[in-house]
Amino acid sequence: xxxxxxxxxxxxxxxxxxxxxxxxxxxxxxxxxxxxxxxxxxxxxxxxxxxxxxxxxxxxxxxxxxxxxxxxxxxxxxxxxxxxxxxxxxxxxxxxxxxxxxxxxxxxxxxxxxxxxxxxxxxxxxxxxxxxxxxxxx
Numbered sequence: 001x002x003x004x005x006x007x008x009x010x011x012x013x014x015x016x017x018x019x020x021x022x023x024x025x026x027x028x029x030x031x032x033x034x035x036x037x038x039x040x041x042x043x044x045x046x047x048x049x050x051x052x053x054x055x056x057x058x059x060x061x062x063x064x065x066x067x068x069x070x071x072x073x074x075x076x077x078x079x080x081x082x083x084x085x086x087x088x089x090x091x092x093x094x095x096x097x098x099x100x101x102x103x104x105x106x107x108x109x110x111x112x113x114x115x116x117x118x119x120x121x122x123x124x125x126x127x128x129x130x131x132x133x134x135x136x137x138x
Contacts, residue, residue: 022076029076029121036069037115049112056101056111063111067098070117077124086127090120 024032038048051069055062074090082090097116101107 020079020081022080023072024076029073032072033117033121036066036117052117053112057108063098063101067094070094073117073120073124077127080128081131082124082127086123090123093119
């Protein structure tokens with residue numbers, strides 16, 4: 001055995017998992033999305049609302065608070081290795097929610113209908129499936 005092959009036997013090989021660890025696990029991401037977009041049923045309507053719509057009723061701070069919570073989902077996607085184009089779409093969804101949601105009255109109605117966090121979690125899950133498929137091919 002040559003000196004080089006002896007050395008290579010002792011060098012640890014670091015293998016990255018196909019999906020990197022994020023800030024939250026899948027259950028926590030789903031729970032956060034539910035709380036923000038669809039946790040509560042509106043009696044007699046079949047509609048579901050979350051804290052995003054409810055806190056958005058508080059002028060000035062409601063939309064800012066929920067945008068901060070939405071940023072956790074985006075940070076998680078980044079930590080898990082989501083590609084830039086997916087991150088840009090997620091940020092766009094959240095910015096649309098923040099900007100339009102900040103408009104009095106119209107924004108409040110918009111907040112109840114536009115489920116940016118649900119959209120972002122769907123993007124994240126699809127991206128993680130795509131990354132797994134890519135890793136499996138190599």
